[in-house]
Structures are given as structure tokens and as C-alpha cells.
Amino acid sequence: MSEVRPRRRRQGPVVRGQQTWQPTTTDQRLLDAKGSVEWVHEDPWRVMRIQSEFVEGFGTLAELGPAVTVFGSARTVADSEHYAAGIELGRKLAMAGFAVVTGGGPGAMEAANRGAAEAGGVSVGLGIELPYENTFNDWVNLGIYFRYFFVRKVMFLKYACGVVALPGGVGTMDELFETVTLVQTGKLTSFPIIMYGCDYWQGVRQWMERSMVPAGYVSPDDLALVRATDDLDEIVELMLTAETRISGRVAASRRDL
Template sequence: MSDDGQPEPGHGYRQGPVLLRGGQIPTSTSDQRLLNRTDDTDWLHGDPWRVMRIQSEFVEGFGALAEVGPAVSVFGSARTRAGSPEYELATDVAARLVEAGYAVITGGGPGIMEAANKGAKTAGGVSIGLGIELPFEHGMNDFVDLGVNFRYFFARKTMFVKYSEGFVVLPGGFGTLDELFEALTLVQTQKVVQFPIVLVGRAHWRGLLDWLNATLLEQGLISGSDVELVKLVDTAEEAVTEVIRRGVELRGVELAAGDELARAAQEAEASSGGDR
């Protein structure tokens, strides 16, 4: 029996803190209902309450993760089988991140997520899972020590970005690509301070990077610096080394920018004092 009362992963449906089974399982998700467009005006009465529910997800997420400390998110496919090379690679990545002083955050599900949580837990680190309400519920994997379940993708994504100092991305499908490009877009548009984004597995990711260079960059749809936001590696050791190296580099840039702003403020203050 798991801590959330499920006999085994995959039995039951999580809707925020509520566990549903049998006829109680809804036919649509909270995101579906939020984004559904209808001709009636019932949403006028339902949406204000939905806003309160969304607010509660942010409050619960912030409260649960605020004191976690330095952390890195590990993304990858939920379909990866235990014992596969990619599964073992994710386990190794997470263990090395813990040894480097990081907590490990995943989506809390099976596959690569389970592997990373396993690696973090086995290494004695903080193993975090941020689950999501989906039509086919997998349940939080058994290696998560701190888990938060979300109804809404956007609330969950905010937690990944707010509490991670880097992203390590292993082979995955649409969900993994969504998380990768969300991170890249936020960095490119300077909505967040830059953080390391490391792709693990040259054979898997090379085609995507070739397309970015040969199509998007060639057509002027992105810049050369945009492509350089990601680092491509093959091994767990390379991935963690790059997270540490890039993190130190970016913190140095941030500190230098802060010092420059402080000097500029002092010079402006001195100048205004002289004018008086």
C-alpha cells in the first residue's frame, strides 16, 4: 500500500489532493474544462471559484518547495522502461546531481521521472515529484519523498522554473519537448535569468539541433545565441559537469551586472550631489 492509499501505481485518479476511483473518475481534466469554449454563460459563475482553486495550487506549491534549496529538474519520457540504458542514465544523472549538492525535481511519474527520483533517493538526496492530473493517471512513483499534485499545467510549470537552477533533459516525447521549449522561450525572451539547459543523448537530440541550425537559424527565425542556450552531452558525468560549470558562469555574470548597477547608481548619486 502506497502512502497515498493506492494499492499500486496507476490505480485511482488524482485531482489535486483528492483521490477518485470507479464511477467518480471524471471524463475530462481541469485544464480541459478551464480552456473549453462554450456558447452559454455558465463560466461567469464557475470561473471565479476556479480562480480560487488555481490560487490554492500556487500557494501549496510555493509552500512545499520554498525551503528545498538548490535544485535541478530532470525531464524525459514516461514510457522509458526500467532497466533500459536511458533509465539507468537518468538514475546516474540524478545521483551525481545529489552528490553535487542539488535536490532533484521531476514530474513524479514513471519512466525517466521514476529513474531520476530513484537516483536522488538512493544517493541520499531530496527527491521531488510534481505530479499532474491526466486522463490516464500513473500515480506518484515510489521514489518521491516530497510530492505535490497539480490540476493545472501552468501552475506546475511555474514550480519547475521557479525552483530549478537548471534543466537536464533526457530522451522524451511531446511532454519533454514542451518542457524544453518552454524553458528556452523563457530564457530567450529574458522572462527568467538564464540557467543551464543540458540535453543528454546525442543520438536522440542531434536531429533536432541540426534542424534548428539548418532551418530556423538559416531563415533568421532565431539567432545564433539562441542555439547556444542548450548544451548537448552523452554521459551523466558530462551533464552534471555542465550544469555546475554553466551555473557558476551565469552566477558570475549576474554578480558582475549587479556590481555594475551599483557603481552606476553611486556615480549618479555623486553627480547629482555635485550639481547641488
């Protein structure tokens, strides 16, 4: 009879067995306004934990080099065309000299990490404390776990020259539209945002064109901030162009010092 191994869960940097699991996540305890008034005394100390996550992320990724962040669904199955496209995208980006950054989970994230790792590239996973997903996929060769979504989101974009959104769900939409907002408001510059899979993303684009633009909530120019394509080589070229612009801007700023 085979030995039954105890289940374990990762919470931030801590690994807990079933006997020591905490029923809530760190993010939930931060954002939940209900419960004891003790939060008044505890919340200021959370700033130190948040600070430590930023320090860990910056320290680990500062020397990453050119990188592209890939978003996508954790539910993408391994025998799907979207998974195959993720592998090929990761491979092409790595061959072009980019590190590939994902959320480090299964599905589309695993596919992009796998393509990068198999091509000999740097395959980054930025994990998050979740009640149902607590391990990196097997293709991550540089990984950091975070407690807080907002810290993780900064790390997704801080060291990337652009993002690619593979087909995904609510989480992918959140990451995609937050990136669009940052570009729209000038927080990110020379930053391509690509939606891979024209058929999949067609409904989103049509809704923006037919509902948001006529209502005046976005301008036609805003739609140009995001490009949809089925051409992986086009994605790589766009990222190379963006990286060249960034490198040139950095070099110019250094000359001005």
C-alpha cells in the same frame, strides 16, 4: 480467489473511485470554450483554486535548496540505456548536493528520482492530473499534485538552477522549448539547458540549424542556449557553476539592502 480492489484516480488533492470519477480534467474544463454559458460565472472562482496551487507549491518548495529539474519520457523502459542514464544522473546530482525535480511519473522521471533517492538525496515529484497517470513513482520522497499544467511548469523552474532533458516525446519537447523561450527572452538568467543523448537530439538540433536559422526565425546565438552532451559529469559541473552564480547574485543583492 483474490479480492479485486476498486480502481482509484487522483484529481488534484482528491482521490476518487470509479463511481465518482469525473469524465474530464480540471485543465480541460478550464480551456474548453464549448458547453454551457455557466462558465461566465464559474471561471472567476477558478482563480482562487489556481492561487491555492501556487501557494501550496511555493510553500512546499521554498526551502528546497539547490535543485535541478529533469525532464524525460514517461515511456522510457526500465531496461533501456536511457533509464540507466537517468538513474546515474539523479545519483550524481544528489551526491553534488542538488535536489532532483521531475514530473514524478514513470519512465525517465522515475529513473532520475530513483538515482537521487538511492543516493540519500531529496527526490521531488510534481504530479499533474491526467486521465491515465495518477500516481507518483516509488522514489519520490517529496511530492505535490497539481491540477493545472501552467502552475506545475512554474514550479519546475522557480527553484531550479537549470534543467536536463532526457530523451522524451511531445511533453518533454514542450517543457524543453518553453524553457528555451524563457532564457531567450531574459526571464531566466544563468540557467543551463542540457539535452542528454547527442544521438537522440541530433535531429532536433539539425532542424533548427538547417531550417529555423536560414529562415531567420532564430539566430545562431539562440542555438547556444541549449547544449547537448553524453557526459553526465559535465552536466553536474554546469549545474554547480550555475548555482554558484545564483548564490553569488543573491548574496550581493542582500548586501545591497
